[in-house]
Amino acid sequence: MTQTTQSPASATLVEFGQRNLNLEEVVAIAKGAKAQLKESADYQEYIQKGARFIDSLLAEEGVVYGVTTGYGDSCTVTVGLDLVHELPLHLSRFHGCGMGNILSVMQARAVMACRLSSLAVGKSGVSYELLKRIETLLNLGITPVIPEEGSVGASGDLTPLSYLAAVLVGEREVIYQGERRATADVYRELDITPLTLRPKEGLALMNGTAVMTALACLAYDRAQYLNRLASRITAMASLTLKGNSNHFDDILFAAKPHPGQNQIAAWIREDLNHHEHPRNSDRLQDRYSIRCAPHIIGVLQDALPFMRQFIETELNSANDNPIVDGEGEHVLHGGHFYGGHIGFVMDSMKNAIANIADLIDRQMALVMDPKFNNGLPANLSGAQGSRKAINHGFKAVQIGVSAWTAEALKNTMPASVFSRSTECHNQDKVSMGTIAARDCMRVLQLTEQVAAAALLAMTQGIHLRIAQGELCHASLTTSVAKTLDQVSADFELLTEDSPLETVLRQTVDKIQQGLWEVCH
Numbered sequence: 001m002t003q004t005t006q007s008p009a010s011a012t013l014v015e016f017g018q019r020n021l022n023l024e025e026v027v028a029i030a031k032g033a034k035a036q037l038k039e040s041a042d043y044q045e046y047i048q049k050g051a052r053f054i055d056s057l058l059a060e061e062g063v064v065y066g067v068t069t070g071y072g073d074s075c076t077v078t079v080g081l082d083l084v085h086e087l088p089l090h091l092s093r094f095h096g097c098g099m100g101n102i103l104s105v106m107q108a109r110a111v112m113a114c115r116l117s118s119l120a121v122g123k124s125g126v127s128y129e130l131l132k133r134i135e136t137l138l139n140l141g142i143t144p145v146i147p148e149e150g151s152v153g154a155s156g157d158l159t160p161l162s163y164l165a166a167v168l169v170g171e172r173e174v175i176y177q178g179e180r181r182a183t184a185d186v187y188r189e190l191d192i193t194p195l196t197l198r199p200k201e202g203l204a205l206m207n208g209t210a211v212m213t214a215l216a217c218l219a220y221d222r223a224q225y226l227n228r229l230a231s232r233i234t235a236m237a238s239l240t241l242k243g244n245s246n247h248f249d250d251i252l253f254a255a256k257p258h259p260g261q262n263q264i265a266a267w268i269r270e271d272l273n274h275h276e277h278p279r280n281s282d283r284l285q286d287r288y289s290i291r292c293a294p295h296i297i298g299v300l301q302d303a304l305p306f307m308r309q310f311i312e313t314e315l316n317s318a319n320d321n322p323i324v325d326g327e328g329e330h331v332l333h334g335g336h337f338y339g340g341h342i343g344f345v346m347d348s349m350k351n352a353i354a355n356i357a358d359l360i361d362r363q364m365a366l367v368m369d370p371k372f373n374n375g376l377p378a379n380l381s382g383a384q385g386s387r388k389a390i391n392h393g394f395k396a397v398q399i400g401v402s403a404w405t406a407e408a409l410k411n412t413m414p415a416s417v418f419s420r421s422t423e424c425h426n427q428d429k430v431s432m433g434t435i436a437a438r439d440c441m442r443v444l445q446l447t448e449q450v451a452a453a454a455l456l457a458m459t460q461g462i463h464l465r466i467a468q469g470e471l472c473h474a475s476l477t478t479s480v481a482k483t484l485d486q487v488s489a490d491f492e493l494l495t496e497d498s499p500l501e502t503v504l505r506q507t508v509d510k511i512q513q514g515l516w517e518v519c520h
């Protein structure tokens with residue numbers, strides 16, 4: 001695919017500590033890149049200072065929130081020094097109530113990367129050993145089993161992150177070499193000693209936004225690719241419909257200079273080889289789902305920079321509570337576990353993406369219907385002669401697209417507005433950012449299905465147009481010809497009805513792996 005990204009997602013080693021990560025590096029770790037924690041003596045000392053400061057506060061004052069007290073609303077309960085060391089274990093255990101689907105290995109690795117990034121900032125009062133252990137798990141391919149439900153996204157992703165904390169102490173389950181197994185068994189086999197969490201470490205691991213931030217990094221990467229693909233699909237729909245390329249003219253777009261919208265128009269224009277400006281337009285105007293495609297896809301394109309900024313700032317922040325300044329010796333209580341920024345990005349992104357599903361659904365409606373498709377067969381059926389009577393082409397695929405689109409649109413309800421007061425009214429306003437992120441992943445999946453169906457349909461449409469002598473392969477731009485040939489390698493012209501599930505699934509997989517060549 002086009003790498004419009006800032007650094008190659010294929011990076012094989014990602015460094016943590018005293019540098020900012022970009023979201024592509026989280027994606028790279030998710031896909032199997034190794035992690036490397038900074039090892040310099042200075043950095044280790046910087047991290048250890050925070051942990052030592054907690055120790056000295058405990059020795060000198062005997063009270064530190066979340067260390068010698070209960071958690072959240074229970075902070076008024078004092079925990080005696082004899083029980084303090086058990087407290088982190090209780091935190092991970094009482095949060096072991098996650099429900100729902102298990103995060104994929106990719107998603108869970110992204111979560112680990114985000115937590116490591118946040119703790120590596122050095123404002124959480126944890127030991128260097130803890131950071132090192134997360135690095136080790138990533139590099140050995142030991143991934144916690146994390147159920148995705150149960151976070152309100154504002155006391156941090158406490159419940160899902162408790163599964164990371166539990167694995168560090170040798171409890172619950174991991175995925176190792178593709179198998180779901182007891183953590184303790186895998187540790188025994190690999191001779192790994194479970195960690196004993198230091199007083200603040202349970203809280204530092206769990207009291208943050210790593211789950212929603214991880215999903216946001218993965219979502220961003222897919223959204224960016226989808227935007228490029230939706231532009232290609234629009235060009236192919238225009239060719240299928242014998243559309244009017246003047247709609248993407250650069251003089252036209254210079255008059256409305258949103259940069260992202262202009263980028264989408266430029267991609268479509270280049271795909272359609274539109275370089276000459278009309279003196280007057282004698283052509284009819286295409287329907288909005290073609291004519292306004294840059295205005296629809298462009299919304300997401302223009303939003304991507306602020307989304308990246310929100311996601312990467314969160315990724316490189318200390319997002320737990322309390323914040324421990326080991327150098328200046330301060331413990332600062334706040335609410336950095338509140339995932340409002342990620343919640344907003346995810347709620348916005350799912351809306352913009354579902355609009356792209358809707359756009360492509362409308363394009364599909366145009367190409368299927370002989371009332372609108374400028375002389376192509378109904379449902380783009382490639383059947384000939386008497387065979388036409390029993391063949392239904394893309395009819396069911398279009399119905400599927402309508403269903404996926406409806407489900408995507410239904411999932412756009414903003415999660416952040418469903419804040420509810422919880423935990424004895426301590427957490428009386430919460431972000432629901434993790435629910436927003438999960439919605440966004442679902443909307444992406446559905447929209448990628450819509451895009452896969454459209455890739456097949458537009459390929460069929462162009463082939464039919466060529467067969468009717470109204471277009472020739474040689475007149476296509478190299479970019480469109482390449483996509484057409486790539487799709488055609490998996491998908492022959494549909495002349496007789498046949499189940500398309502397998503090829504649809506293959507196409508979705510390729511979209512998710514960014515395999516379609518959509519660059520010029």
Ligand SMILES: N[C@@H](Cc1ccc(O)cc1)C(=O)O
Nearest residue numbers: 071072073155156158207321
């Ligand atoms: N997020 C809370 C701490 C907390 C931890 C676990 C809980 O179950 C509840 C609250 C805070 O820092 O204020």
